[in-house]
Amino acid sequence: MLRKIWIILLITAISLTANAQLYNSYKRLGEIGLGVGVGHYFGDLNPSAALNRPKISAGIFFIKNFNDYIGLKANVNYSLLGYSDQYSKNYDQRIRNLSFNSNIWEFSLSGYFNFFKYLPGVDGYNYTPYVSLGVGVFSYDPYAFLDGQKYFLRPLGTEGQGSPAYPDRKPYSSTALCVPLTVGFKIAVRESINLYVEAGYRFTNTDYLDDVSTTYAGAENFPPLPNGQPSPAYLLQDRSYVTINPPIGIKGRQRGNSQQKDAYALLQVGVSFNLTSYKCPTANTK
Numbered sequence: 001m002l003r004k005i006w007i008i009l010l011i012t013a014i015s016l017t018a019n020a021q022l023y024n025s026y027k028r029l030g031e032i033g034l035g036v037g038v039g040h041y042f043g044d045l046n047p048s049a050a051l052n053r054p055k056i057s058a059g060i061f062f063i064k065n066f067n068d069y070i071g072l073k074a075n076v077n078y079s080l081l082g083y084s085d086q087y088s089k090n091y092d093q094r095i096r097n098l099s100f101n102s103n104i105w106e107f108s109l110s111g112y113f114n115f116f117k118y119l120p121g122v123d124g125y126n127y128t129p130y131v132s133l134g135v136g137v138f139s140y141d142p143y144a145f146l147d148g149q150k151y152f153l154r155p156l157g158t159e160g161q162g163s164p165a166y167p168d169r170k171p172y173s174s175t176a177l178c179v180p181l182t183v184g185f186k187i188a189v190r191e192s193i194n195l196y197v198e199a200g201y202r203f204t205n206t207d208y209l210d211d212v213s214t215t216y217a218g219a220e221n222f223p224p225l226p227n228g229q230p231s232p233a234y235l236l237q238d239r240s241y242v243t244i245n246p247p248i249g250i251k252g253r254q255r256g257n258s259q260q261k262d263a264y265a266l267l268q269v270g271v272s273f274n275l276t277s278y279k280c281p282t283a284n285t286k
Helices: 002-024 091-096 232-237
Strands: 026-042 055-065 070-084 099-114 127-139 143-146 149-152 175-190 193-204 263-278
Touching (some): 026 070, 026 193, 055 263, 070 127
Antiparallel strands (some): 026 055, 026 263, 099 127, 143 149, 193 263
């Protein structure tokens, strides 16, 4: 019986040594991967951070490994964001009746940390939770629909941007910065393939993801078209005319909350592929 135990222990030791030597003969350079999921907006049209009507998102990334724990992640993401006052349970918001959609294209660089030692192909080390934190830049251009026609809102100056009546309200940029904070979990299903799920929150430096930030500019600052009809800017800066009479958008009345920046979140699942190189063994010579 004792002899059998020694034989089992010897075989186990030889197997572990062989696996370690095999693993040490490869160097993990990094990962390349892609994911799909949903994106969600938080801001003036969703001040209570309700989870409602998420929209599609997708991304690709590259991770440069420095060791089994730490890496640098480069990420490109696309997400469609959007929301409507009609999703809210708040009466005042539903009366306001604003809405938007926007295509988000984001590039970010993040520090990446595995909580566990991650060795794909080695039992017990082939899974780990992880976290990343970085900085990114993204483009956005909110739009809305009026009588079935799509209008980009930024050129319309819906809060008086660019108007002589509001010299302090400059047109906002179509690009902004973000700080992506992401947590996730990944598992190696093969030595070269990983599956992952991750959730990330984007803090931004803009309050115009939704084209809503400060006060109403007043109907008098949106002159009619040459034919006398109301302009798209007039009709889209205050849409409460659909829900109440008279409309609520008088000059100076609060339209949004300029004290809080907008944000968005992504939830994605995906697959990544490990990039490795072979380390040739060296012989000791005298």
